[in-house]
Ligand SMILES: *[C@@H]1O[C@H](CO)[C@@H](O)[C@H](O)[C@H]1NC(C)=O
Ligand SMILES: *[C@@H]1O[C@H](CO)[C@@H](O)[C@H](O)[C@H]1NC(C)=O
C-alpha cells in the first residue's frame with residue numbers, strides 16, 4: 001500500500017488454559033501451554049513451531065514433504081509422502097496447477113534448505129516491526145499473532161537479525177522487499193537525489209548507471225549477508241515500482257518496457273549472487289491490455305510502468321506479484337466484483353505462463369463484518385481460480401494495550417477478519 005512498506009499478522013494469547021485451534025503448542029524453545037483444546041491435535045509444522053489443529057486437517061499437514069530443487073524447475077506439488085522428493089523426478093508433465101505452487105519452486109543448494117509444501121499458503125504484510133523500533137518482546141508477539149492467523153509467510157521491508165530469528169521461531173518465512181517506490185522510509189528517489197541531485201524524473205532510478213550500480217551494491221550487501229538464511233523465502237526488487245514516484249514525475253519516455261528491462265537485469269544479478277532464494281518484483285501487477293477493458297486504469301499498465309504478463313516471462317523471476325486496492329483505483333462503485341475479476345485475470349495469466357503468482361497486498365478500509373464478508377468473497381475466488389496465494393495488507397498487534405499503526409487496513413486479533421484468515425488458511429492448505 002502506498003504509505004507503507006509491508007507485512008501482516010495475527011493472534012494467540014499467552015497463558016490460555018488449553019491451546020485453541022491454530023495456537024502454538026510446541027517447538028524448539030517453546031515454554032507455553034502444550035495441551036490442545038478438546039478435539040484438536042498438536043501438529044508439528046517444523047522444529048520451531050507446532051500448532052493445534054482439528055483432526056480433519058492433520059492429513060494434509062502431516063506430510064512434511066521436503067522439496068529440494070537443484071535446477072530450473074517447475075513443479076512438485078504432487079507430493080504426498082514423507083520422503084524427500086526431488087522435483088526433477090516428479091515433474092514429468094507439470095500442470096498449470098502444479099507449477100503455480102511455490103512450495104515446489106524453492107531452489108536449494110544445501111540439504112538444510114528444505115521447504116515444506118505448506119509454504120504455498122502465504123499471508124501477511126507488516127512493515128512496522130522492522131521500521132518502528134519495537135522491542136524484541138513486541139516483535140515476538142507480532143509474529144505470534146501472525147502465526148496464529150494461520151500465516152506461513154510474512155512480507156517485510158528490511159531484514160534485521162532479530163526479526164529473522166523471531167520469524168523462524170514462529171515458523172514464518174519472509175518475503176523481503178529491497179526498496180520502495182514510495183518515499184516512505186526512504187526509497188527510490190533517495191538514490192537519485194543523493195547521487196544525482198533533485199528534479200530528475202522518478203524513473204531515472206531504473207536507467208541511470210550510477211543509480212543502478214548503487215542499488216546493486218546495496219542489494220549485494222543484503223543478499224550476501226543472508227545467503228544461506230532459510231527463513232527468507234524470496235527477495236523482492238521493490239515495493240510497487242512505477243514510472244512515477246511520490247513527488248517526482250515520470251519522464252516522457254518511461255513505459256513498462258523500462259521496468260521490465262530493469263527487473264530482468266536486477267533479478268539476473270540477484271540470481272548470480274544467490275541461487276538459494278526466490279526472486280520476484282513486488283509490483284502492483286498492472287495489466288497492459290487497455291482496449292478490452294475500456295481504458296480501466298489498472299489495465300493501463302504500459303503507461304504506468306508495469307506489464308504483469310511481460311514481467312512473468314522473465315526467466316530470473318520465480319513468481320508474479322500483484323496488489324489490489326479497488327477503492328483507491330477508481331473502482332469503488334463495484335469494488336468486490338471488480339476484485340474478483342482482477343484475481344481471475346491474474347490467475348489466467350499465471351496459468352498460461354506456467355509460473356506461480358500471488359496477490360501480495362490487498363485491502364478495504366471499512367470495518368466490521370461487512371469487510372470480513374467481502375474478503376471471504378475474494379478468498380473464494382483465490383481458491384476457485386487456483387491462485388498460488390495471497391497476503392492481506394496488513395497485520396496488526398496490540399502491545400500491552402497499544403495498537404500498532406493502522407492506516408485503515410490493519411487487522412488486529414479481535415477483528416472478524418482474523419477468524420476469516422484462519423479459515424482461509426485451512427482452505428489453502430486443504431487445496432494442497
Ligand atoms: C508488556 O509490558 C511488560 C512489563 O513492562 C514487558 O515486560 C513486556 O515486554 C511488554 N510486552 C510487549 C509486547 O511490549
Ligand atoms: C510511486 O510513488 C509515487 C510517489 O512517490 C506515486 O505518485 C506513484 O503513484 C507511486 N507508484 C506506486 C506504484 O506506488
Ligand SMILES: *[C@@H]1O[C@H](CO)[C@@H](O)[C@H](O)[C@H]1NC(C)=O
Pocket residue numbers: 253254255256257258288302307
Ligand atoms: C515503450 O516505449 C518504447 C520506445 O518508444 C517502445 O519500443 C516499447 O514498445 C514501449 N513499450 C510498451 C509496452 O508500449
